[in-house]
Amino acid sequence: MLTGTYLPLIFSLALCASAAASSSNVVPEIALKDLSGQKQRLSALKGNIVVLNFWATWCGPCQEELPLLSRLHDAYAGKPVRFVAVSIDEGKSREQLAASLARHEVKLEVWAGATTETMSKVGLGDVVPSTLILDASGEVITRITGEARESDLRSRIDWLLTGRLGDAPGRTLDRSRETAPQPSQK
Numbered sequence: 205m206l207t208g209t210y211l212p213l214i215f216s217l218a219l220c221a222s223a224a225a226s227s228s229n230v231v232p233e234i235a236l237k238d239l240s241g242q243k244q245r246l247s248a249l250k251g252n253i254v255v256l257n258f259w260a261t262w263c264g265p266c267q268e269e270l271p272l273l274s275r276l277h278d279a280y281a282g283k284p285v286r287f288v289a290v291s292i293d294e295g296k297s298r299e300q301l302a303a304s305l306a307r308h309e310v311k312l313e314v315w316a317g318a319t320t321e322t323m324s325k326v327g328l329g330d331v332v333p334s335t336l337i338l339d340a341s342g343e344v345i346t347r348i349t350g351e352a353r354e355s356d357l358r359s360r361i362d363w364l365l366t367g368r369l370g371d372a373p374g375r376t377l378d379r380s381r382e383t384a385p386q387p388s389q390k
Contacts, residue, residue, distance in 0.1 A: 236315040350379030
């Protein structure tokens with residue numbers, strides 16, 4: 205039987221467990237440089253829905269996914285939605301990244317200098333492409349591993365834009381078995 209001396213301890217443990225569970229949906233700060241060399245911080249995007257896509261120039265599925273993200277960027281123009289393509293390419297100059305994006309007619313905000321460690325830090329592992337969708341307060345709505353489909357992105361963005369009407373989308377979506385280039389396949 206529990207005595208009164210254990211109740212405060214149990215209550216404290218329950219609060220800690222609750223805080224730990226909710227903190228897994230908060231992304232730590234990311235600070236990288238854009239293609240003009242300016243430092244960019246993820247926290248500066250708060251107030252917007254953020255689609256943060258991790259990609260690499262050597263990743264075939266990334267090359268297919270980036271034009272989709274660019275089209276969605278255009279489709280959501282004027283709405284509080286930001287699309288950021290985060291390159292994990294090692295040793296590529298900003299000019300090389302820009303040239304790669306231009307070949308595929310991709311017009312997105314691009315940050316460079318990320319690594320698979322950056323991806324792990326935000327709970328994505330090391331598979332590219334991978335995408336985080338964050339709400340306006342910076343909380344993770346969904347982690348998508350592998351090449352996202354248009355419906356994966358639109359359904360989550362629209363759910364957020366309509367004030368979260370209806371059922372919440374799943375927190376994780378694994379499409380990596382469909383498109384699984386690994387960083388070691390450079």
